Amino acid sequence: MQKPLAGKTAIVTGGARGIGRAIAHRLHDDGAEVAIWDIGIHAHSAEGLDFTPRHLNVVDVADLPSVEAAYIETKSVMRSIDILINNAGINGPVEPVQDYPIDAWHKVLAVDLTGVFYCTRTVLKDFIDRGSGRIVNISSMAGKEGMPGIAAYAAAKAGVIGFTKSVARELASTGVLVNAVAPVIAETDLFNEMTPEHISSAMARIPMGRPVTVEEVAALVGWIAGPDCTFSTGFTFDISGGRATY
Ligand SMILES: NC(=O)c1ccc[n+]([C@@H]2O[C@H](COP(=O)([O-])OP(=O)(O)OC[C@H]3O[C@@H](n4cnc5c(N)ncnc54)[C@H](O)[C@@H]3O)[C@@H](O)[C@H]2O)c1
Numbered sequence: 180m181q182k183p184l185a186g187k188t189a190i191v192t193g194g195a196r197g198i199g200r201a202i203a204h205r206l207h208d209d210g211a212e213v214a215i216w217d218i219g220i221h222a223h224s225a226e227g228l229d230f231t232p233r234h235l236n237v238v239d240v241a242d243l244p245s246v247e248a249a250y251i252e253t254k255s256v257m258r259s260i261d262i263l264i265n266n267a268g269i270n271g272p273v274e275p276v277q278d279y280p281i282d283a284w285h286k287v288l289a290v291d292l293t294g295v296f297y298c299t300r301t302v303l304k305d306f307i308d309r310g311s312g313r314i315v316n317i318s319s320m321a322g323k324e325g326m327p328g329i330a331a332y333a334a335a336k337a338g339v340i341g342f343t344k345s346v347a348r349e350l351a352s353t354g355v356l357v358n359a360v361a362p363v364i365a366e367t368d369l370f371n372e373m374t375p376e377h378i379s380s381a382m383a384r385i386p387m388g389r390p391v392t393v394e395e396v397a398a399l400v401g402w403i404a405g406p407d408c409t410f411s412t413g414f415t416f417d418i419s420g421g422r423a424t425y
Contacts, residue, residue, distance in 0.1 A: 182210025183405045188233075188257045192216045192240050192298055193267030196227065197367035198317065201393035202264055204230060205401045211262065214253045216240070216298075218267070233257055240267045240294030241286075243301075250301045259309065262404045263302050265295040265339075266317040270372035273328040284331045291335035295342060303346075303355070310354040313404045316343050317396075318359045320419050328377055336361075340415050347413030358403050359415040363422055365391045387420030 189206045193199035194215035207213045207230045215228075216238035234256045238249040254260065271287035272280060295316050306312030321329060322336025340359055347357040364381040382390065399418050402408055417423040 182208075183407070184262075184401075185210035187211045187261040188214070188259065189262035189264065189404065190214045190216055190253060190260055190298075190302070191264040191266055192238070192294070194232075194264075195220050197369065198362070198365060198393045198396050199264070199266040200228060201397035202266060202400050203232060204228070205394070205397035206262065206264075206404065207232070209401050209405065212257055214257060214260075216246075216249055216253075216267070240265075240298055241289040243297050246294075246297045246301050254305075259305060260302055261311065262313045262315075263298060264315050264317070264400060264404065265298050267294055268317065268369075269332075270329065270369050271331050272372070273374045273377050275328065276330050279330060287331035288335050288338075291332065292338040292342070295339050299342075299346060299357075303350075306355045307350065307353050312355040313408075314346075314355070314357040315400050315403050316357070316359040317400075318343070318361045318415055320361050320363045320422060323361055323415070323423065323425070326377075326381070328374075343415060344413045351412060356408065356412040358408075358411060358413065360396065360399055360403070361415050361417055361419065361423065362391050362396050363419045365393055365396065367393065385420040385422050389420065391418055391420060 189211045191203040194203040195217035203213045212233040214234035215232045216236045218239045220237050236249040239245045268291045271283045316339050318339040319336040321333040325333045343359040
């Protein structure tokens with residue numbers, strides 16, 4: 180049987196570990212050639228990936244020249260790109276707003292929101308010229324509902340939802356579909372940036388009583404990026420174990 184993403188190419192930012200690694204793996208299993216863009220690719224390497232990506236690139240998504248150079252390099256290896264998964268993200272410190280460090284605020288916004296803009300902007304002209312393409316942005320339940328202690332992260336992730344709606348409407352007649360995903364807490368290395376209180380408070384709000392798995396997020400992303408998703412754009416898909424109220 181033909182795999183759903185056979186013949187397609189994909190870039191996954193932050194694909195060296197956690198949710199991004201699971202997404203990269205899923206797209207690969209579905210038949211796509213996958214490039215991973217990650218700032219920590221040396222630290223994490225492709226060793227833990229369980230498959231060989233077509234291309235690995237050290238990229239800081241918050242740095243436009245780094246993103247643009249990576250895109251040129253990736254295209255030289257993989258001809259054209261069909262799918263962009265904007266997954267790279269950081270949590271930042273857990274602090275109340277009155278104590279929130281200024282530099283951390285700027286850093287979280289730069290990676291989690293501006294990085295999505297930079298990567299999207301960089302691929303978009305080619306996507307529009309070709310009249311096809313899929314972009315999936317990884318937001319968070321924190322972007323929908325807010326989360327005490329991580330205002331910068333929640334603001335950035337809410338920004339990703341607004342950005343997704345806007346760019347999707349700009350592109351609605353072009354054949355390029357742009358959607359987002361809003362997961363609840365998942366057990367990844369992002370936990371290292373959170374406090375135990377923050378983790379247990381997030382966990383307590385999930386009606387199904389468990390965190391989402393990275394494979395569950397990857398399966399949803401695979402569907403959104405795949406050929407069966409044809410009439411949804413600008414939407415933020417829920418994957419929250421019953422927590423989401425919209
Ligand atoms: N884990 C959760 O609970 C959770 C819940 C909702 C949403 N998310 C979102 O899912 C995405 C992945 O999170 P995760 O839990 O897998 O985190 P993670 O920390 O395990 O992995 C993040 C990856 O992004 C890379 N990265 C960080 N900054 C980067 C930069 N500037 N440029 C390029 N790559 C960079 C890291 O090196 C790492 O490989 C993030 O956007 C996160 O906000 C996570």
